[in-house]
Amino acid sequence: MVYPTEGGDAPDVVIVGAGSAGSVLAERLSRHDQRSVLVLEQGPDDWPDAEALDLRRLPISEDEPFVTHHGGSPDLSIVRGRGLGGSATVNGAYFMRWHRDDFDTWQGTWTADAIDEAYTELDATMAVHPYTDGELAPTARAFERYWGARCPTRPLDEKWPVVGVNRVRSNSLDGARRTSAEAYLRPHLTRPNLRVRTGARVDRLLMAGGDALGVVCDGREIHAGEVILCAGTLGTARVLIRSGIGGAQLQVHEHREVLVGYRLREQYRRGPLLPTVVHTADGLEIRCYRDDFARYVSGMALSGPAVGIAAMRPGASGDVYLHGDAVGIRLGPPAADVRERLTRSARDVVAMLTSSVFGALVDAESIRVDPVLRTSQHAWGSMPMGDRTDWLGGVHGVRHLRIVDGSILPTAGRSGPHATTMMVAAVIGDALATR
Numbered sequence: 001m002v003y004p005t006e007g008g009d010a011p012d013v014v015i016v017g018a019g020s021a022g023s024v025l026a027e028r029l030s031r032h033d034q035r036s037v038l039v040l041e042q043g044p045d046d047w048p049d050a051e052a053l054d055l056r057r058l059p060i061s062e063d064e065p066f067v068t069h070h071g072g073s074p075d076l077s078i079v080r081g082r083g084l085g086g087s088a089t090v091n092g093a094y095f096m097r098w099h100r101d102d103f104d105t106w107q108g109t110w111t112a113d114a115i116d117e118a119y120t121e122l123d124a125t126m127a128v129h130p131y132t133d134g135e136l137a138p139t140a141r142a143f144e145r146y147w148g149a150r151c152p153t154r155p156l157d158e159k160w161p162v163v164g165v166n167r168v169r170s171n172s173l174d175g176a177r178r179t180s181a182e183a184y185l186r187p188h189l190t191r192p193n194l195r196v197r198t199g200a201r202v203d204r205l206l207m208a209g210g211d212a213l214g215v216v217c218d219g220r221e222i223h224a225g226e227v228i229l230c231a232g233t234l235g236t237a238r239v240l241i242r243s244g245i246g247g248a249q250l251q252v253h254e255h256r257e258v259l260v261g262y263r264l265r266e267q268y269r270r271g272p273l274l275p276t277v278v279h280t281a282d283g284l285e286i287r288c289y290r291d292d293f294a295r296y297v298s299g300m301a302l303s304g305p306a307v308g309i310a311a312m313r314p315g316a317s318g319d320v321y322l323h324g325d326a327v328g329i330r331l332g333p334p335a336a337d338v339r340e341r342l343t344r345s346a347r348d349v350v351a352m353l354t355s356s357v358f359g360a361l362v363d364a365e366s367i368r369v370d371p372v373l374r375t376s377q378h379a380w381g382s383m384p385m386g387d388r389t390d391w392l393g394g395v396h397g398v399r400h401l402r403i404v405d406g407s408i409l410p411t412a413g414r415s416g417p418h419a420t421t422m423m424v425a426a427v428i429g430d431a432l433a434t435r
Contacts, residue, residue, distance in 0.1 A: 010214070010222070010223040010224060011036040011037060011038035011195070011222075011224050011225075012035045012036045012037065012224065012225045012226070013029055013035065013036070013037045013038070013224060013225060013226050013227075013228060014038050014039075014040060014214060014215055014222060014224040014226070014227050014228070015029075015037060015038070015039045015040070015228045015230055016040050016202050016215065016227070016228070016229050016230060016231050016235075016236075016239065017039075017040075017041060017086065017229070017230035017231035017232065017235060017236075017405065018039050018041035018043075018083075018084050018085070018086065018181055018185060018196060018198075018230075019041075019081065019082075019085060019086020019087060019088065019180065019181075019230065019231070019232055019405075020085075020086050020087060020088050020180045020405075020418060020421050020422050020425070021180075021230040021404050021405040021406075021421055021422060021424065021425035022039060022041075022086070022180075022228075022230030022231075022404075022405075022425075023084075023085070023086075023179075023180040023181045023183070023184040023185040024180060024184050024422055024425035024426050024429060025228060025230060025404055025425045025428070025429045026039050026184070026185060026188075026194060026196075027184040027185060027188050027429075028425075028426065028429025028430060028432070028433050029429060029432060029433055030188065030191050030193050030194035031433060032193075032433060033191070033192070033193055034193070035193060036193045036195075037193060037194050037195070038195045038196075038197065038222070038224070039185075039194075039195070039196040039197070040197050040200040040202055040215070040217055040222075041082075041083065041084060041196065041197065041198050041199075041200060042082060042198075042199065042200060042201040042202070042235075043065075043066065043082035043083025043084065043086075043198060043199075044065055044066070044083050044198060044199065045084075045198035045199060046065070046083070047084060047181075047182075047186070048066060048083070048084070048085060048089045048179065050176060052064075052065075052066060052089060052090075053089065053176040053177045053179070054175065054176060055092075055093055055170075055172055055175050055176065055177060055271070055272050055273070056175070056270040056271065056296070057270075057296050057297070057298075058090060058091075058092065058273065058293070058296040058297050059089075059090050060079045060090050060297055061297055061298045061299045061300075062299070063299075064090070065083070066081055066082060066083045066085075066089045066090055067079050067080065067081055067082060067090055068080050068081075068082050068235075068326075070234055070323070070326065070327060070328060070329055071323055071326075071328045072321070072323060072327075072328025072329045072330050073318075073328075073329055073330060073331050073375070076331065076374065076375050078234075078329050078375065078377065078379075079377055080232055080234055080235070080377070083198070084179070084181040084182075084185065084186075084196075084198070085179030085180055085181035085182060086179075086180070086181075086232060087232065087377075087418070088171070088177060088178075088179040088180045088181070088418070089177065089179050089181075091177070091377075091418065092272070092273045092274050093170045093171050093172045093177045093178075093272070094168055094169075094170065094274055094416050094418065095122075095126060095128045095169050095170055095171040095418060095419045096161055096166065096168060096169055096277075096415035096416060096419060097119050097159060097160055097161060097169075097415060097419055097420070097423075098161075098413035098414060098415050098419075098420050099160070099161055099162075099163075099279070099413065099414045099415070100112070100160060102313075102411060102412070102413040102414060103115055103411075105386075105410070105411060106385075106386075106391075106410065106411070107386060107391055108390075108391030108392070109391060109392065109427060109428075109431050110391065110427070114427050114430075115423060115427065118423045118426040118427045118430075119159070119419065119423050120159075121426060122419060122422050122423060122426065123159065123169075125183045125184065126171040126178050126180070126183050126422075127171060127172065127173045127178045127183075128169050128170065128171050128419075129169065129170060129172075130156045130167045130168070130169050130170070131167055131168055131169075131170055131272055131275040131276070135271055135272055135275055136275055136276065137268045137271065137275075137290050137291070138268070138361055139264070139268075139288060139290070139305070139358070139361055139362075140275050140276050140288050140290065142357045142358050142361060143276055143278075143288040143307075143352075144165055144167075144276055145357055146352050146355060146357045146358070147164070147165050147278045147286075147352075148165050151163070151164040151165065151278065152164035152165070153165040154166050154167065161279055161414070161415055162279065163279050163280065163281050164278065164279065165276065165277075165278055166276070166277050166278070166279055167275065167276050168272075168274055168275050168276055168277060169419075170272065171418075171419075172272075180422060200217050200218060201217065201218055202215045202216070202217045202231070202239055203215075203216045203217065203218070203219070203239075203242065204216050204239060204242040204243040205227060205239065205240075205243040205245070205401065206221055206222075206223065207243060207244075207398075210397060210398055210399055211398070211399045211400055212226075212227045212398055212399065212400045212401035213400070214227060215227055215239075225400065226400045226401070226402065227400060227401050227402070228393075228401075228402045228403070228404055229401075229402070229403045229404070229405065229407075230403075230404050230405045230425070231405065232405050232406060232407075233252055233320075233379040233380055233381075233382055233405060233406040233407045234252075234320060234327050234329065234379055235327075236382070236383070236403055236405055236407045237250045237252070237320040237327055237382055237407070238320075238322070238326065238327045240383070241320075241321070241322050241327070242322065245395070245398060245401075246382075246383070246388070248321060248322070249319045249320060249321040250319070250320045250321075250382040250383070251317055251318070251319060251320075251381075251382060252317070252318050252319070252320050252329065252379045252380065252381060252382045253314075253315040253316065253317055253318070253379070253380055253381040253412065254315060254316050254317075254318055254331050254375055254376065254378060254379050254380075255285075255310045255311060255312050255315055255316075255375070255376035255378045255412075255416075256310065256311050256315075256316045256331070256333070256334050256342075256373050256374065256375060256376070257287075257308045257309065257310040257311075257373070257374040257375065257376050258308070258309045258310075258342045258343075258345075258346050258369065258370065258373065258374070259306040259307070259308050259309075259369075259370040259372075259374060260306060260307045260308075260309070260346055260349045260350060260353065260367065260368070260369050260370070261303060261304045261305070261306040261366075261367070261368050261369075261370060262304060262305060262306070262307075262353055262362045262363065262366050262367045262368075263304050263305075263362070263363045263366035264304075264305060264361065264362065264363070265360065265361060265362065265363055266361075268290070268291060270290075270291065270295055270296070271290055272290065273289055273290055273291070273293075273296055274287055274288070274289055274290070275288070275290065276288050279312075279414050279415070280345065282341055283311065283312050283313030283314070283341075283412075283414060284309055284310065284311060284312060284341060284342070284345050285308075285309070285310045285312050285414065285415070285416075286307065286308070286309050286345065286349065287307065287308035287309070287310065288307055289305055289306055289307065289308060290305070291305045292304050292305050292306075293306075304366070306370070307349045307352075307353070308374075309342055309345045309346055309349060310376050311334050311338045311341065311342055312412060312413065312414045312415070313412040313413070313414055314335075314338070314412050315334075315380075315381075315412045316331065316332055316333060316334040316335075316338070317332050318330055318331035318332055318379070320379070320382060329379065331375060333373060334373075346369050350367055350369070353367050354367065376416065378406075378416060378417055379406065380406040380407070380409045380412075380417050381406070381407070381408075381409050381410070381412075382407045383395065383403050383407040383408050384407075384408060384409065384410040384411075385408045385409075385410045386410050387410065389402075389403055389408050392428050392431055392432065393408045393428055402428075404424065404425050404428050404429075405421060405425075406421045408424070409421070409424070
């Protein structure tokens with residue numbers, strides 16, 4: 001049951017956002033039956049249906065019910081999920097751990113054992129598994145064969161990624177995305193101390209000096225013992241800026257991507273969009289997309305399938321700022337040395353596509369490097385732990401305010417951030433639950 005937006009006493013904890021982090025945190029904190037937890041989610045109260053969760057499509061068009069589109073970056077559409085499950089409802093169901101050494105500088109509660117235990121629980125609860133050989137298109141099989149002759153390949157039963165070929169691990173069941181809200185929130189909505197309000201847009205924090213007393217939601221004050229922002233990096237930035245915290249804009253980081261497009265000699269049936277990747281020693285992720293994005297996103301013009309090269313570490317900087325009642329995001333280019341790495345890797349991908357391994361699959365005359373620098377839709381790091389927040393997401397200088405989402409990631413990882421953001425919520429939730 002999803003509770004309506006009316007009524008209810010002041011809770012011990014208000015969680016803003018029922019997405020990947022908020023769902024995990026709400027479940028963790030509501031285990032203690034004397035702690036009341038209220039989750040405020042601005043998205044619709046409908047649970048995503050089978051069509052929305054189908055891995056053979058990405059429901060991110062302007063008219064889809066579970067997305068928010070952000071402006072500010074020319075030539076780029078910045079999209080985030082909203083509603084129960086957040087971006088887990090609309091993404092490609094990519095659920096890769098970061099590499100072990102991505103956590104080398106993390107401090108406090110972030111021990112190797114704590115991180116591994118949280119990832120392991122998520123693997124079970126989110127139904128995480130590697131894509132099978134049968135789910136690979138011929139191009140993906142050729143991709144793994146080509147790179148497998150040049151670098152190590154991670155065994156399918158190994159959960160930690162390697163520098164080399166990595167079969168993507170996916171949070172999905174029977175061809176449908178498994179969302180955080182479905183896994184962590186829905187089974188526990190009968191707890192009397194856990195309430196979820198949908199259609200609830202948080203305008204700003206309710207502040208008194210250096211204390212967060214609660215939130216202002218749809219013009220109404222809601223007081224709470226602690227406020228935890230889990231609205232995603234962009235949604236959380238909106239609340240912070242509107243509350244006068246962090247300045248008029250916040251710096252974020254993003255994984256910029258170059259696409260090398262081509263034309264297939266034979267069209268494949270649709271399947272998982274991204275089943276296999278290569279992680280390079282210099283921090284790039286080479287992505288073997290199954291097909292044209294237009295075959296997954298309604299209303300998008302056909303352009304052909306592509307291989308993506310994303311700069312994962314260190315990532316590129318950008319700014320989030322208020323854009324009317326929402327936020328805009330300006331993304332800057334990667335540093336010169338990162339651009340050189342992307343250019344060099346694009347040449348390597350062209351060499352792959354023109355090799356004999358791909359000869360029967362790809363029209364070599366169609367290969368082209370897209371001049372537009374794209375985005376991975378991975379904004380992160382606006383309020384990093386160890387800097388603007390403590391190692392459990394507590395905001396420096398503001399009592400009773402915490403952030404638990406991609407905003408607090410203090411470093412870049414060589415995989416996408418979805419699994420790690422949920423891992424962060426699990427570890428912080430366990431730490432807070434004992435207080």
